[in-house]
């Protein structure tokens with residue numbers, strides 16, 4: 001097999017350092033095989049991967065929660081190993097480039113046993129790189145929103161039935177995760193499965209940096225096929241605000257675009273909660289914590305049943321299960337301001353922004369939204385079969401959403417004018433409301449009917465389309 005001689009540099013999707021194809025490492029799987037050579041047994045033994053541990057602990061994960069017992073093959077280990085192998089007349093460990101496969105692979109043989117891996121690692125942070133990392137360009141998307149705005153449910157909904165909502169006649173999407181056994185990837189797939197089968201929402205996630213979800217897109221406009229990797233990051237709003245632009249949230253600047261989720265609870269709807277003055281920031285920061293289930297439920301209660309408000313503002317404010325911190329998070333411009341601060345005013349012109357009303361099912365029967373001419377377009381569920389989305393309807397929706405944003409959320413002009421491109425969306429990951437249900441593992445939030453998303457994929461599709469347009473792939 002031939003080693004590719006060309007040096008390619010790419011940005012690591014975790015630590016964002018430039019890495020080249022001649023310095024990548026590999027993750028090996030210890031399957032318990034015993035070798036004759038002591039050097040081989042030593043190589044295959046699980047060891048604490050300090051580099052990996054340090055990376056995630058700097059990201060705020062407690063050390064005991066990081067599974068850092070791994071078998072890592074980096075350039076240094078490989079050359080040490082090969083020195084021993086040369087001395088003992090053993091066949092050498094090699095790195096291969098296989099253009100037909102997913103990138104680089106590593107192998108070493110002893111007798112009938114072969115150790116093989118195509119799970120590539122960043123040499124600086126030891127995180128697993130996606131398939132085809134050195135072959136395809138990567139679009140990095142930050143999925144941003146305040147606590148409980150629906151980010152985790154959004155991702156799970158996209159992932160249902162292997163990205164079913166994103167498949168088109170001329171576009172196919174699949175997972176590009178480099179490690180089929182990655183525990184976070186498996187957890188996300190389980191979440192998507194439970195959501196699809198039983199309508200059960202995933203548990204609330206903490207406010208730490210999480211691994212991105214990697215997808216591979218193959219687009220066939222005519223006879224050609226274009227490939228693209230997509231990394232979607234779950235960007236907790238509190239994380240950006242607390243550390244805007246520094247350390248853990250530095251990654252925000254590297255994104256190509258943002259999908260910013262606005263929860264209907266953040267909108268100024270007639271009987272809604274938000275006209276209340278925000279509590280002072282210092283006090284809020286010192287009390288900030290994750291929303292308990294009861295608070296999530298009380299937000300759901302504010303939504304409308306058959307067009308009439310279940311709970312009015314007065315009642316809501318006397319409901320002490322809703323904390324002040326939560327109300328603070330509800331301020332809808334907070335996330336956009338935090339992105340602006342983290343990315344830097346002047347760099348916004350290189351970024352896409354998909355400003356997206358999430359949980360649009362909560363608005364579906366609401367008179368004050370229904371009163372906007374063309375609002376039925378917001379709740380359309382038909383999925384495009386060809387191309388990215390129905391562009392005619394997309395353009396029509398822009399003008400309806402612009403009015404709704406200006407009147408019910410905030411003045412758009414000030415918030416969006418500095419981006420390279422922006423688009424307005426209204427989606428629902430579930431397509432219906434949720435209620436509390438009991439399971440063997442305790443209480444869960446479960447959809448009241450079958451999950452039936454409302455064009456949940458559109459913000460991602462739009463960004464893929466913009467990215468490809470910019471590269472003139474769509475001409």
Ligand SMILES: Nc1nc2c(ncn2[C@@H]2O[C@H](COP(=O)(O)OP(=O)(O)O)[C@@H](O)[C@H]2O)c(=O)[nH]1
Nearest residue numbers: 147148149150151152153201359428429430433
């Ligand atoms: N009605 C409705 N509720 C949703 C939808 N998506 C999320 N939710 C609710 O919002 C809660 C918080 O969502 P989650 O994704 O955990 O928020 P995150 O903190 O931004 O990750 C969920 O438990 C659901 O109850 C939706 O599309 N429609």
Ligand SMILES: [Mg+2]
Nearest residue numbers: 151152204205
């Ligand atoms: Mg979450």
Ligand SMILES: [Zn+2]
Nearest residue numbers: 012015122125
């Ligand atoms: Zn890295």
